[in-house]
Amino acid sequence: MKKTKKKPVSRKDFLRTAGSVALFSALGIPFIASCSDSTGAMNGDMNDNAAGGDSEGITIEGNRVIIDLSTNSGAPLRSSGGWLLIADAQVLAVNVGGNTIRAFTSVCTHQGCDRSWGFSNDLFTCSCHGSQFNTSGGVVRGPATQDLEEFEVEREGDEVTITK
Ligand code: FES
16 A cells, blocks of 8 residues: 655745634634644644744744744734744743733643644633643643643843743
């Protein structure tokens, strides 16, 4: 039996998808996209309102992620309730009000899904099995039992630096 190889998703393709999600969300249209867990196996669909854009404005350097809020990619973090999933860095970031941005690992503490996230009503939801976390990273609904690890965030004007 002939095996077919899955084509890996490039950063550019992922960010293009995230941009499409933002567009669909802005139009109020649910966006369904396939997702994978940390093992790379396909594990279902997600209904995600993550915003992104192109790769301009988000730089990943080792254990640091630098986000330029003046770009389309960083724009969701400018206002309260805005959030980003930066899948290549396994980072979730959210504006919790005013100028305060918090960041967490996107690796779910239940079984490690890292890119199946949604955010609404101040809750992150991992759609792999439905665990929910608040904007402090605390578990509010299982099956996860451990909080998300929080990362250090520094902000200088429009530049946000997350250190893992
Ligand atoms: S991996 Fe997130 S809820 Fe199971």
